[in-house]
Amino acid sequence: MEGVGCISSSLIKASAQNGENGRVELTPWDLRLLLLGPIQKGLLFPKPSNAFVDCLKASLSRTLSHFPPLAGRLATTELDNETVSFFIDCNNAGALFIHAKADGVTISDIVEPVYVPSIVHSFFPLNGMTNYDGMLEPLLGVQVTELADGVFLGCTINHSVVDGTSFWHFINSWSEISRGSIRLSKPPVFQRSTFDNIDYPIRIPRALLEQIHDEDESIQAQPPLRERVFHFSKQSIAKLKEKANAEAGTNNNISSLQALTSHFWRCIIRNKKIISEEEMTYYLVWVGARPRLRNLPPHYFGNAVRTRIVAMKAKQVREQRVGDIAREMNKLNKSLQGTWSVG
Structure with missing residues (x-):
């Protein structure tokens, strides 16, 4: 081209x-x-x-x-x-x-x-x-x-x-x-x-x-990486969600997003060169704050997000099932319930 x-x-x-x-x-x-x-x-x-x-x-x-x-x-x-x-x-x-x-x-x-x-x-x-x-x-x-x-x-x-x-x-x-x-x-x-x-x-x-x-x-420019876009059908995501909930032992509490991100995290760690199985790995989650802030106008123009991290050892991510990892994602989501403040 x-x-x-x-x-x-x-x-x-x-x-x-x-x-x-x-x-x-x-x-x-x-x-x-x-x-x-x-x-x-x-x-x-x-x-x-x-x-x-x-x-x-x-x-x-x-x-x-x-x-x-x-x-x-x-x-x-x-x-x-x-x-x-x-x-x-x-x-x-x-x-x-x-x-x-x-x-x-x-x-x-x-x-x-x-x-x-x-x-x-x-x-x-x-x-x-x-x-x-x-x-x-x-x-x-x-x-x-x-x-x-x-x-x-x-x-x-x-x-x-x-x-x-x-x-x-x-x-x-x-x-x-x-x-x-x-x-x-x-x-x-x-x-x-x-x-x-x-x-x-x-x-x-x-x-x-x-x-x-x-x-x-x-700040130094990083070497260019090859990028790929993945497409998941509605049926494959539904199947992954069902599997995650069965493995986590929950009554459909694991969301489609939590199941998919857990699947991604496990795949990435399994294909990454990890020096030590005890190495901590982290999944950064961006959480929208708009529904959780008091008196924030629906059409507020600016940033209304915060980050939270799920941390697990490389060995855990590699060996655990998707549902086990998704359960940790779900715990983070539950901890974010309620009204927030900015700071």
Whole structure:
């Protein structure tokens, strides 16, 4: 397959600015993601009309009027000689929009191979960035890549600004605007006042800020890994869930997700070179907090997730049944019941 060529690159600004959203504070959950990478998702479409790029730019500009943080940049305020605070400056600096073309690449070239083709990474903007780079780089990047028989829409959004739920909230809202809607069915909420016991702005020691900068500069690129997408039928997942519940001795308490992730964890450890069977292995679980927070608006725009870890020795993961591992996953889920606080 040939490479990707850039046709044009521009910054798309919101068609209208809302002065009420000039500054959006970052919460503790936002701040924890500063050194991680952004969220990247891609969508494949059949070949559209010739004017689709201009239409996307226009609808994106109108959508950004409802999502001013995505047209802004991260910024800091000096609170005193020793502390600073992070926030989103809704200055309408613009979102990155790239129009590109991949000659000779078809939709089947993307979806049919066993392993994800390396060219797919070239379909996304702002590659190699950390969320901290949002101080200078756009918080939202969109790349429209024309294929021989279709279009790939790649979106990159700063993870300190959105979680997965907010990411798709924006994409779905953009879709609404593109179809001619004037008002959004789910207007985003940016206020952080609903979080309890947080005194804004959050003070960050200046020494820690300098450490973040040093660590950001020292991050080394990892060698490229081969990526593969696995597809499980509804029937195979149901069968795996039934097996996990039988092995765990539970009355259908093991969910489909817990059964599938346990199966994955066991397969990975069995195929990984482990020096010691006593080595601890960990499964990181991302847990949505939106249903568990008091007074959080349904359409809150930001991060509302926290991480929890299931830890087991390599020997345990290798030798135990899927249901035994899933039971540990289920215990973690039960421990997360109830109302949470941010911190």
